[in-house]
Amino acid sequence: MKIKFHHLPPLLLLLLWYNTHQHNVQAQLPSTIGYNCTANQSSSPCDTFVFYRAAPPSFLDLAAVGDLFSLSRPEIAIPSNISSPASRLLPDQTLFVPIKCSCNTVNTSVTISYSPQNFTIRSGDTFYLVSTISYQNLTTYQSVEVVNPNSIPTQLNVGDVIVFPIFCRCPTSSQRQSGLNYLISYVFQPSDSLSAVASKLGASEQMITEINGADINPYDTVFVPVSNLPNLTQPVVPPLSPPERERKGAVIGLGVGLGVCGALLILVCAVWWYRERGGVFKDVEKQQQRKGDGLLKAEKVSLMADVSGCLDKYKVFQVEDLSAATDGFDERCIIQGSVYKGKIDGEWYAIKKMKWNAYEELKILQKVNHGNLVRLEGFCIDQEEGNCYLVYEYAENGSLHSWLHENEAEKLSWKTRLRIAIDVANGLQYIHEHTRPKVVHKDIKSSNILLDSNMRAKIANFGLAKSGCNAITMHIVGTQGYIAPEYLADGVVSTKMDVFSFGVVLLELISGREARDEQGNVLWASASGVMDGKEERKLREWMDECLLRESCSTDSVSSVMAVAVACLHKDPARRPSMVDIVYALSKSDDLFFDVSEENGLSPRAVVAR
Ligand SMILES: *[C@@H]1O[C@H](CO)[C@@H](O)[C@H](O)[C@H]1NC(C)=O
Ligand SMILES: *[C@@H]1O[C@H](CO)[C@@H](O)[C@H](O)[C@H]1NC(C)=O
Ligand SMILES: *[C@@H]1O[C@H](CO)[C@@H](O)[C@H](O)[C@H]1NC(C)=O
Ligand SMILES: *[C@@H]1O[C@H](CO)[C@@H](O)[C@H](O)[C@H]1NC(C)=O
Ligand SMILES: *[C@@H]1O[C@H](CO)[C@@H](O)[C@H](O)[C@H]1NC(C)=O
Ligand SMILES: *[C@@H]1O[C@H](CO)[C@@H](O)[C@H](O)[C@H]1NC(C)=O
Ligand SMILES: *[C@@H]1O[C@H](CO)[C@@H](O)[C@H](O)[C@H]1NC(C)=O
Secondary structure, three states: OOOEOOOOOOOOOOOOOOOOOOOOOHHHOOOOOOOEOOOOOOOOOEEEEEEEEOEOOOEOEHHHHHHHOOOOHHHHHOOOOOOOOOEEOOOOOEEEEEEEEEEEEEEOOEEEEEEEEEEEOOOOOOHHHHHHHHOOOOOOHHHHHHHOOOOOOOOOOOOOEEEEEEEOOOOOHHHHHOOOOEEEEEEOOOOOOHHHHHHHHOOOHHHHHHHHOOOOOOOOEEEEEEOOOOOOOOOOOOEOOHHHHHHHHHHHHHHOOOOHHHHHHHHHHHHHHHHHHOOOOHHHHHHHHHHHHOOOHHHHHHHHHHHHOOOOOOEEOOHHHHHHHOOOOOHHHEEEOOEEEEEEOOEEEEEEEEOOOOHHHOOOOOOOOOOOEOOEEEEEEEOOOOEEEEEEEOOOOOEHHHHHHOOOOOOOOHHHHHHHHHHHHHHHHHHHHOOOOOEEOOOOOHHHEEEOOOOOEEEOOOOOOEEOOOEEOOOOOOOOOOOOHHHHHHOEEOHHHHHHHHHHHHHHHHHOOOOEOOOOOEHHHHHHHHHHHHOHHHHHHHOOHHHHHOOOOHHHHHHHHHHHHHHOOOOHHHOOOHHHHHHHHHHHHHHHHHHHHHOOOOOOOOOOO
16 A cells, blocks of 8 residues: 655644724723633533634635634534535624633632633734734633733744633523523624624623623623524625635645644545455445445535535645546556555655545544654545545555565565654554544554655554544454454453554564464464563564574564563553553664674665665
8 A cells, every 4th residue: 555644734824914994992902811700600611602703814714713713614614504614705704603611710719711722823923913813802812811821922932832712601500591501702893782783693682781791892702692593694605716725725735734624534535445445344344335325416515515624724636637647547557446646746646536425434533743644635526426536645665564475575674674663653652642532543554554765654544543542332343463352352442452453563573474364363372472481592483584684683673572562461451552662662773773883783774665
């Protein structure tokens, strides 16, 4: 499998818009640090909405607004009654943005009700500008200062993540009893009157004053009590024309990291890839396939509109270009399954062709952005045929599986194997420790590890990935020979199942044998005896012969073997974490270099390209 995914650095390329229209309200700047709450309020936290106005130049599409609030486009489009999330917005078009409101303790004397939003500082941003322009006065710079006591407002660096407290309130239990389910956060405009706001949102003027007091100034956040979210009637806006979208996609793509939806996309792709490559448990797959076939074409198209809404962080390819790159999707260009190799503008890409029927399944990966995870470059949607194409950077050297088990002519040196092990461990450590909620890959195996032109390893195929730990699954998926026993027995999903599978990959690297042989015997079952009694002889018999010929350090090999054995512990709780593993493998790496230097041996050339 020759694929490489791309992830772009974190998003937010929104240009600042300086409002030239000055209102004479300097004296009325909201100087509050936020709205009091009692932490034991029974109704907090709650789901609520903010009233947001689309504004030029940066906030004229749902993706830009979604980025501000860490939401996908459909999450805003649905409450706002926008049928096509891909369409652009008109200036002043109104949106209901869903937020989660909670009561937050700042220090012993101050508790404020707000929805925390992470915002990555760009060049030129200040607390004031982001609060008043991007967040449209739904917070104040004073409140931002209080909530981020460790950030110095005058010394912000590009890339700092600042929590912006979006003002909100949860209804008290008595308000709830009288049928008021939401307090919508609404920024009072200089042109607004209380009665206009009340009628716009279908609320009672009297209730608004009861909750907010009578002294309401322009740009104050007022909480408008309603029993249901008001119906918005949206204007019909023509969709962005293709060239415009493409340019935009490319620009945004430059700046930023794989957002929620990009990850979802990888997932769609990977689910598909997995199905096509054939996993172990075919029945589950067939069932899902049938479900997909049952979808009406119209539904598919609308699913596409939903998902395509998330995609404008990536390059948008035209189907004609992809077709030209692959000789009209000729068989000769197939790498594997429905993945084609194609050259576009002088660059090689891996192009995966797929249909989708998996929107429901797609809410797992939040953020992946790491050099040891394969990277998505762009996508293409063919509305007519109902196809979607995902475009990945091409991994020149294919899968680790093919290097270990199919390539008789060239063998990987121990040094290369060790580096591959460390790369994979780093990638796994990232998804286990640095994503929230944690992501479990669930299908770590040598064929899902791809090698780039420098023989650096990247983890591919997040098709079975699950977020959240200690979940229980109904369908057992994965690949025999790599599946952790507790998962097979009880369906328990935890990061430790990836640790187990990683242990099996280490065994493959050491022994050069398949995880499961033709008779169906699993490799890990034979590993436990190897390290018994500390006999080097046993290990040498078990090791890949070509490593013996290479006269590599047995110390280094045996320390990696010890890591593998620890990973394969029956009790998941006693397996090491990926952090420990990265540390231990780096030690083995040192050992290797020490030995080769001492003996004056230089490691054999890695491999020919
Ligand atoms: C909010 O709390 C502060 C400090 O406890 C208090 O001075 C202020 O009156 C409170 N405001 C409201 C509206 O309850
Ligand atoms: C919240 O806690 C305060 C003291 O901590 C108490 O006086 C108050 O009655 C509590 N309110 C509710 C609704 O439990
Ligand atoms: C915001 O950042 C904090 C700290 O890094 C993290 O715990 C939280 O999950 C982030 N929130 C979102 C919505 O990403
Ligand atoms: C926010 O408030 C400031 C004054 O406090 C005003 O100049 C600015 O235009 C407001 N922003 C928006 C988007 O209305
Ligand atoms: C709590 O925070 C507020 C706002 O930053 C500050 O004015 C107050 O002195 C702080 N109180 C304590 C006890 O730290
Ligand atoms: C909004 O629309 C729904 C159905 O279209 C209707 O049942 C509901 O009463 C409307 N709500 C308001 C506040 O107009
Ligand atoms: C949604 O908007 C359309 C116009 O775009 C309008 O006809 C329809 O009534 C709205 N639906 C609701 C539930 O308000």
